[in-house]
Amino acid sequence: TQLLEQSPQFLSIQEGENLTVYCNSSSVFSSLQWYRQEPGEGPVLLVTVVTGGEVKKLKRLTFQFGDARKDSSLHITAAQPGDTGLYLCAGGNAGKSTFGDGTTLTVKP
Amino acid sequence: GAGVSQSPRYKVAKRGQDVALRCDPISGHVSLFWYQQALGQGPEFLTYFQNEAQLDKSGLPSDRFFAERPEGSVSTLKIQRTQKEDSAVYLCASSYSWRNAYEQYFGPGTRLTVT
Incomplete structure (x- = not known):
């Protein structure tokens, strides 16, 4: 069974602070996705990383894929209340995506 | 264009009833996935279609769960003789x-509550 562990489980910060959340596994994935999910909605795809060591930036969000393609991190600079949500990572292999349990981020104004 | 739609959004079933959950994927998307999401957890894979072919159903919890996509577009997830432990949000996803x-x-998602 491929497991993805996300940490921290919960994170509450003030607007303007920086943060990093992590996604770790003992398995190698062909690609890794990050999603954001808001209450009552389905997850929304933020980014896909494919190559070990890859770094992608999406405005204030920076995503990194580990060299061994087993782990990933998401860094948010100058967090805003609109960043509040559940951040999920998902690893892809053999046509199947395995999701972590997510990090619930709350950004207070 | 329209996104993925699911119906109903909410379903309350008495234990033992059968339910059918519908998914309309994005037009032209070949792959379709069903997930189950329990409160406070990430989505868990149930099954996967490529066009009308069900390529992987390893995540279906029991033989009470059945999914189909007969024409390679709309999909239905059916749960027979629902049990309380089936209460969850059922998510459908598609990819190009x-x-x-x-x-x-x-x-x-469809939020299923079994009473």
């Missing part, structure tokens, strides 16, 4: 092709 299968577009 098998090459991009992991980049999935999700519907809003």
Whole structure:
């Protein structure tokens, strides 16, 4: 069974602070996705990383894929209340995506 | 264009009833996935279709769960003789092709409550 562990489980910060959340596994994935999910909605795809060591930036969000393609991190600079949500990572292999349990981020104004 | 839609959004069933959950994927998307999401957890894979072919159903919890996609578009997840432990949000996702299968577009989910 491929497991993805996300940490921290919960994170509450003030607007303007920086943060990093992590996604770790003992398995190698062909690609890794990050999603954001808001209450009552389905997850929304933020980014896909494919190559070990890859770094992608999406405005204030920076995503990194580990060299061994087993782990990933998401860094948010100058967090805003609109960043509040559940951040999920998902690893892809053999046509199947395995999701972590997510990090619930709350950004207070 | 329209995103993935699911119906109903909410379903309350008495234990033992059968339910059918519908998913309309994005038009032209080849791959379709069903997930189960329990409160406070990430989505768990149930099954996967490529066009009308069900390629993987390893995540279906029991033989009470059945999914179909007869014409390679709309899909239905059926749960027979519902049990309380079936209460969860059922998410459907689609992707453009098998090459991009992991980049999935999700519907809003159906919240199933079994009483």
